[in-house]
Each structure stands twice: as structure tokens, then as C-alpha cells.
Amino acid sequence: MQIHRHPLLSQSLGTHRELVSFHYGTPDTGPKVYIQASLHADELPGMLVAHHLRERLAALEAKGALRGEVVVVPVANPLGLSQRVLGGAAGRFDLQTGENFNRHYPSLGDAVWAEAGALLGSDAEVNVQRIRAALRACVVRLPAATELQSMRRTLLALACDAEIVLDLHCDHEAVLHLYTGTALWPQAEALARCLGAEVSLLAADSGDQPFDEACSQLWWEIAARAGTLTAADGRARPVPPACLAATVELRGEADVSHAQAASDAQALLDFLTHRRVIDGLRTPLPPLRREPTPLAGSEPVTSPVSGVIAWHKAPGDWVARGETVAEVIDPISATVTPLTSATDGVLYARENRRFAVAGMRLAKVAGTLATRTGKLLSA
Ligand SMILES: [Zn+2]
Incomplete structure (x- = not known):
């Protein structure tokens, strides 16, 4: 060596x-x-x-x-x-x-x-x-x-x-x-x-x-x-x-x-x-x-609102299109916002922070259809 x-x-x-x-x-x-x-x-x-x-x-x-x-x-x-x-x-x-x-x-x-x-x-x-x-x-x-x-x-x-x-x-x-x-x-x-x-x-x-x-x-x-x-x-x-x-x-x-x-x-x-x-x-x-699945088929789950994150799905779980992956909760207004998957696929990664700000990507689901174009990786 x-x-x-x-x-x-x-x-x-x-x-x-x-x-x-x-x-x-x-x-x-x-x-x-x-x-x-x-x-x-x-x-x-x-x-x-x-x-x-x-x-x-x-x-x-x-x-x-x-x-x-x-x-x-x-x-x-x-x-x-x-x-x-x-x-x-x-x-x-x-x-x-x-x-x-x-x-x-x-x-x-x-x-x-x-x-x-x-x-x-x-x-x-x-x-x-x-x-x-x-x-x-x-x-x-x-x-x-x-x-x-x-x-x-x-x-x-x-x-x-x-x-x-x-x-x-x-x-x-x-x-x-x-x-x-x-x-x-x-x-x-x-x-x-x-x-x-x-x-x-x-x-x-x-x-x-x-x-x-x-x-x-x-x-x-x-x-x-x-x-x-x-x-x-x-x-x-x-x-x-x-x-x-x-x-x-x-x-x-x-x-x-x-x-x-x-x-x-x-x-x-x-x-x-x-x-x-x-x-x-x-x-x-x-x-x-x-x-394998196309990287262009990996769909982010993005929160449109801010709040505390309560997960419904864990890494490795299969999720169906439209299924709730997590909820984002505003404890002041008591609003509960469900976040759903845009595709069928495996939830392969998720955030480790438990507070979301608006626009934050919280999870990734590996779909089989290449739907995205342009830059395919997260920041
Ligand atoms: Zn890295």
C-alpha cells in the first residue's frame, strides 16, 4: 500500500x-x-x-x-x-x-x-x-x-x-x-x-x-x-x-x-x-x-406550506399516486396539509428535519415514468 x-x-x-x-x-x-x-x-x-x-x-x-x-x-x-x-x-x-x-x-x-x-x-x-x-x-x-x-x-x-x-x-x-x-x-x-x-x-x-x-x-x-x-x-x-x-x-x-x-x-x-x-x-x-427506474421519473414531494412534519411513510415504503406521504401541521391555525405522491413508486429518501418551510422538498419517490426534464438532481 x-x-x-x-x-x-x-x-x-x-x-x-x-x-x-x-x-x-x-x-x-x-x-x-x-x-x-x-x-x-x-x-x-x-x-x-x-x-x-x-x-x-x-x-x-x-x-x-x-x-x-x-x-x-x-x-x-x-x-x-x-x-x-x-x-x-x-x-x-x-x-x-x-x-x-x-x-x-x-x-x-x-x-x-x-x-x-x-x-x-x-x-x-x-x-x-x-x-x-x-x-x-x-x-x-x-x-x-x-x-x-x-x-x-x-x-x-x-x-x-x-x-x-x-x-x-x-x-x-x-x-x-x-x-x-x-x-x-x-x-x-x-x-x-x-x-x-x-x-x-x-x-x-x-x-x-x-x-x-x-x-x-x-x-x-x-x-x-x-x-x-x-x-x-x-x-x-x-x-x-x-x-x-x-x-x-x-x-x-x-x-x-x-x-x-x-x-x-x-x-x-x-x-x-x-x-x-x-x-x-x-x-x-x-x-x-x-x-432500475429513470432519474427523470423520481418525483419530489414538496410542501406548499410551513409547519411541523408528521410522516405517514418511511424510506422503503411503496406509495401509490395520490397517497398521503406526510402531513404538515400549522399548530396556530390548526391547519393540516396532506402531502401526496405524484407517482406510484418507492419512497427512497426523506428529510431528517421535522419543520417545513414553504417550497421545501421533503421526500423523493422513484416512479417508473420519465416525466421530468432539465436539471434532475436536487440542490
Ligand atoms: Zn451527497
């Missing part, structure tokens, strides 16, 4: 932050896997999973069972982790710019195409290597004029050429669910099955460039361009979706325990064994809990 320390640009006199990455196995001897935790710094289940993973990966490395390289960044956002506001943890938004820490990653499809498009030929594996080389070069050239930019560039540099990228998050209160690219589902199904995901949300473009899409989306963008060229000269230029990137939501913010983290770490190792990153017996995959 190697420890790499990555100093970030110092934002202000007297402060120095760094990212620390742990590298198991040997680079370029097999697949590269990248796993990071707590990019939203207030989401801690993944941090404990990373702790358990490190111990397990060290043991696997010691007995020579790792093929390729597994990179773990247990604390992906030291900027956010240092945010304490009036005694509470923040960590989701950069205080300088207001930007969500898991949005606004650069879309590199155009730049990579400009660098590697003309080099692509009929061998898919050679194309993958050429695209990865161009991608690494493009990431190195990204601006790093602020501490936030230098953190984003460092994380992308560690992840961009990996075959598997897992970004470990959580919701407020939730069942385990994941977000990934529509084109990646044939690969992601095994991940969903190993983790026991209750919901898998698919999109080709969720709208705001989260970290996982910055790693994966360029592959289908380049494939589309390469496919256009095929017709012109008759030669196929195959470009597979060579980066399985997913945002894994490890339940809710309070779901942090050794038992759960050890179980989740084992599930991730089972998946890596299935992908032959780890030598070992490939046990049969657990059944898929539920078929």
Missing part, C-alpha cells in the same frame, strides 16, 4: 489542506478502481466504510489477491469537513461560491474528443487507452486557481482513468440507492445486487455534472461522435462505456455503525471479486431488489 498526499492550493494565509489517497495493489497490472467518501462532507457512512475497506484491502494485498489497483480516498472534501456554522456541521456547499461540492465538475467530452478523436481506430481496447491518456492530459490542464478548483482537479486526476469509480454518499433518511448512467446499467446491475440497492436511478445527463458523471459521461459522448464517423469512411470505431461510475447513497446521515459499514465494505469487495479485481471465489450474486 502506498500513501499519496496531495496538497491543495492554500486559500488563505496560514492554512494548508490536503487530500490523502491510499493505493492498494499494483498500477497497470489489471483494472483500476477508485472509491471516495464524503464529497458531501456531512455524509459520513462512506467514511466508515472506507475505514473498513482499507483494512480488508491491506489484507488482500498482503496475500497477493489484488489485480490492478484500488485507490481509496476516505476524506474527499477537507474543505467541507471544516465547515462548522453556529455549532452545526455544514459541508454540502462551498461557502465562497455557494456551489454544491458534488456539482459543476467539468464536462470533458469535447476536449478529449479534440485530443483523441482522430486517433481512434477499430480496436476498442486501444481506443480506451487512447481516450484515457487524453483524459489524463485534459484533467492536468484544468484550472486550479482556488482551493475548491484544486480539490476538484485532484479528485478527478485520481479517478478519471479508472475502470470503476464509486462515490460514496448518503441522503437525509433513506434506503440504499444509487445513481448511474443509463448506458452503465448492464455493468451496474451487479453493483446494485451486491449492495442490496432498493432503488437504482438512471440518467444519461442529470444536468449539473456531479462527480460520477464527469468520469463516465464523456464515454458515451465520444462513442456517439465516433459512431457518426463510422458512416463516413466505413470503419467502425468502437468506444465502450469504459468507466462504471456511480454515486452510491449509503442510506441516511445517521446510519453510521461498524456493523453496517463492515457489511457494506464486504458488499463492495464482493462486487470487485465479481469484476475480477480481487482473486477469489465468485459467489452467486444476490437477487436484484428492484428494476
Whole structure:
């Protein structure tokens, strides 16, 4: 195992932050896997999973069972982790710019195409290597004029050429669910099955460039361009979706325990064994809990009024369209406002605060019909 320390640009006199990455196995001897935790710094289940993973990966490395390289960044956002506001943890938004820490990653499809498009030929594996080389070069050239930019560039540099990228998050209160690219589902199904995901949300473009899409989306963008060229000269230029990137939501913010983290770490190792990153017996995959649904079918339950929230439904519950999910109560006027689901589906995440202000999104229901357009992720 190697420890790499990555100093970030110092934002202000007297402060120095760094990212620390742990590298198991040997680079370029097999697949590269990248796993990071707590990019939203207030989401801690993944941090404990990373702790358990490190111990397990060290043991696997010691007995020579790792093929390729597994990179773990247990604390992906030291900027956010240092945010304490009036005694509470923040960590989701950069205080300088207001930007969500898991949005606004650069879309590199155009730049990579400009660098590697003309080099692509009929061998898919050679194309993958050429695209990865161009991608690494493009990431190195990204601006790093602020501490936030230098953190984003460092994380992308560690992840961009990996075959598997897992970004470990959580919701407020939730069942385990994941977000990934529509084109990646044939690969992601095994991940969903190993983790026991209750919901898998698919999109080709969720709208705001989260970290996982910055790693994966360029592959289908380049494939589309390469496919256009095929017709012109008759030669196929195959470009597979060579980066399985997913945002894994490890339940809710309070779901942090050794038992759960050890179980989740084992599930991730089972998946890596299935992908032959780890030598070992490939046990049969657990059944898929539920078929994937479009991210565009995920319907928010929004409160039009302010008041105290009384839940009728919990994460994991199936709700029917029109069914009451919660009530919002104004104890002054004694008004009780029922909030209903706009779709049939699984209520997979809900607020952990119990006071609503008008316009607040209180829950999310995974419907099967893609009804929404535009930006598909919440703030
Ligand atoms: Zn998150």
C-alpha cells in the first residue's frame, strides 16, 4: 500500500489542506478502481466504510489477491469537513461560491474528443487507452486557481482513468440507492445486487455534472461522435462505456455503525471479486431488489406550506399516486396539509428535519415514468 498526499492550493494565509489517497495493489497490472467518501462532507457512512475497506484491502494485498489497483480516498472534501456554522456541521456547499461540492465538475467530452478523436481506430481496447491518456492530459490542464478548483482537479486526476469509480454518499433518511448512467446499467446491475440497492436511478445527463458523471459521461459522448464517423469512411470505431461510475447513497446521515459499514465494505469487495479485481471465489450474486427506474421519473414531494412534519411513510415504503406521504401541521391555525405522491413508486429518501418551510422538498419517490426534464438532481 502506498500513501499519496496531495496538497491543495492554500486559500488563505496560514492554512494548508490536503487530500490523502491510499493505493492498494499494483498500477497497470489489471483494472483500476477508485472509491471516495464524503464529497458531501456531512455524509459520513462512506467514511466508515472506507475505514473498513482499507483494512480488508491491506489484507488482500498482503496475500497477493489484488489485480490492478484500488485507490481509496476516505476524506474527499477537507474543505467541507471544516465547515462548522453556529455549532452545526455544514459541508454540502462551498461557502465562497455557494456551489454544491458534488456539482459543476467539468464536462470533458469535447476536449478529449479534440485530443483523441482522430486517433481512434477499430480496436476498442486501444481506443480506451487512447481516450484515457487524453483524459489524463485534459484533467492536468484544468484550472486550479482556488482551493475548491484544486480539490476538484485532484479528485478527478485520481479517478478519471479508472475502470470503476464509486462515490460514496448518503441522503437525509433513506434506503440504499444509487445513481448511474443509463448506458452503465448492464455493468451496474451487479453493483446494485451486491449492495442490496432498493432503488437504482438512471440518467444519461442529470444536468449539473456531479462527480460520477464527469468520469463516465464523456464515454458515451465520444462513442456517439465516433459512431457518426463510422458512416463516413466505413470503419467502425468502437468506444465502450469504459468507466462504471456511480454515486452510491449509503442510506441516511445517521446510519453510521461498524456493523453496517463492515457489511457494506464486504458488499463492495464482493462486487470487485465479481469484476475480477480481487482473486477469489465468485459467489452467486444476490437477487436484484428492484428494476432500475429513470432519474427523470423520481418525483419530489414538496410542501406548499410551513409547519411541523408528521410522516405517514418511511424510506422503503411503496406509495401509490395520490397517497398521503406526510402531513404538515400549522399548530396556530390548526391547519393540516396532506402531502401526496405524484407517482406510484418507492419512497427512497426523506428529510431528517421535522419543520417545513414553504417550497421545501421533503421526500423523493422513484416512479417508473420519465416525466421530468432539465436539471434532475436536487440542490
Ligand atoms: Zn451527497
